Amino acid sequence: MAIFHLSVKIISRSSGRSAIAAAAYRAGEKLKDEEVEKFHDFSKKKGVVYSEIQLPENAPNEYKDRQTLWNKVQEVEKRADAQLAREVEVALPQELDRKKQIELAHDYIQQQFVNKGMIADWSIHDKGDGNPHAHIMLTTRSLKKDGTWESKQKSTYLLDENGEKVPQIDPKTGKQKIGARGRKMWKRTTVAYNDWNNRDNVELWRSEWAKQVNRYLEPSKKIDNRSYKRQGVEKIPTIHEGYMAREIEKNGGNSDRVNINKKIRKFNSSIENNNIILGKLERVRNALLLEFLEKLRKRARKAMLKIIKDKKQQYQLFKQKLEKWEEQIDAELNKQSNRNNERERKTGSEDTTIRIRQREIERRERDFKLREQEIKRASDKSxxxxxxxxxxxxxxxxxxxxxxxxxxxxxxxxxxxxxxxx
Structure with a gap:
């Protein structure tokens, strides 16, 4: 099963290492270290199944020779703590045959390293123990257009936040320093000629390797450059065993690293089994839930159809009753209107006679009162x-x-x- 592995190391002179020795070991060859006049012979090393050197456009063709390349690297790196090379180690998927493995590694190295100006010397190791992998040695110094080595660092003016040069201030006068021939002095700083040492590159190389490998794998076998924690997977990662630990196990001994990984795999297997059981239970629960919901839906449909049918019948009955009520009310209103009209016709003439007689009575009452008052006044005088x-x-x-x-x-x-x- 394909696994994800990509590690980055620095081959440095400060740790007592040699670029020639590292290249000879990885390629399984005999190379001479001209700096110390010493041969490093790993020609009997087993498991080296393929080696290649990939050059950028401006690199001399002589660097196709491994011994020439790394002796030139050690010659140009003068410092005692110089970084001679960068090594990237990747695990190759077992599912691919050798041709596909070479194609995968070649394309990845060309896109991520060679196209950016690095020289890549890489080899595939496979001892048939289920651990095919590639060692990629990369140069750390850029090449100029003419093929000569570029400096690792360059001096440039220090710029402020506005992109302006920062002047050197004389502490005595508080003004900008003036150099020879009356030239103003500006602060300078050293910067790397390239960004290959940027730590963000490691994350980029890891993610791009996972993408490149997944192009060759089936969806169920894809790898992921993220940790289990970042993926949200409840597993414990294994530790790196190394060649010596596996050799001890082959010879019948006990290696602590191998034993730790055995326990981790057993624990992860139990977790995986538990997750499988939980997944099955979840699927059963979901199936039962879907069945129950389907029954509820059927019952709800029947109930709704019955309610709708009953409502239609109730509505028709209510509509009929309402129409009857309206007819009765109209009839009553018509009857009342007819009675009022007849009453008005009958009482019209009678009301006129009554009003005439009432006015006559009122007139006579007024006359009587006036006559009575006159009589009273006349009698009082007499x-x-x-x-x-x-x-x-x-x-x-x-x-x-x-x-x-x-x-x-x-x-x-x-x-x-x-x-x-x-």
Whole structure:
């Protein structure tokens, strides 16, 4: 099964390593280190199945020779702590045959390293133990257009946030320093000629290797450059065993690293089995849930159809009743209107006669009141005259039976009924 593995190391002189020795070991060849006049012979090494050197456009063809290439590298790197080469190690998928493995590695190296100006010396190791892998040695110094080596660093002006040069200030005067021939002095800094040492490149190389490998694999066997934690996978990663640990196990010994990995794989296997069981239970639960929901849907459909049918019947009955009520109300309104019209026709003439008689009665009542007032005034005057003339006192004036003949005459004439309706 394909696994993801990509590691990056630096081959440095400060750790006592040699670029010639590293190249000889990885290619399984005998190379001479001209710096120390020493041969490094790994021609008897087993498991080296393929080697190749890929050059950028501006590299001399003589660098196709491995011994020439790495002796030139060591010659140009003068420092005691110089970085001689960068090594990238990748695991090749077992599912691919040798031709596909070579094609995969070649295309990846060309795109990610050679096209950016690096020289790549790489070899495939496969001892038939299920661990095919490639060692890629890369130069750390760029090449100029003429094929000569470029400096690793270059001096340039220090720029501020606005992209302007930063002046050198004289602490005594507080003004910009003036150099020879009256030239102004500016601050300078050293920067790398290329960005190959940028740490972000490692993440890029890892992700691109995973993409390149997955182009050759089936969807179920694809690899992922992310850690289990970043993937959200509940597994413990194994540790790197190394060649020596596997050799100890082959010879019947016990290696701590191999034992640790055995325990990790056993634990991960139990987790995977548990996840498989949980997955099956989840699928069964989902199937039962879907079946139950389907039953609910059928019951809901039947209930809704029944409700809709009943509602239609209820609506028709209500509509019929409403129409009957409207007809009854219209009939009652028509009857009441007819009765009101008849009443108005019958009472029209009677009301006119009654109003005429009422006005006559009111007129006679007014006349009676006026006549009564006149009679009263006239009787009062006559009484006063008689009392004064005859000298009659208050006793006779207050008698109830006393009434003048003239007064009685007027009263009798008035009280007689006159005319119709009295």
């Amino acid at each position: 009484k006063k005259r008689r009392d004064l003339s005859k000298g009659i006192g208050n006793a006779r004036r207050g008698s109830k039976n006393y009434r003048s003949s003239r007064e009685n005459q007027y009263y009798q004439e008035y009280t007689k009924p006159k005319g119709r309706g009295m």
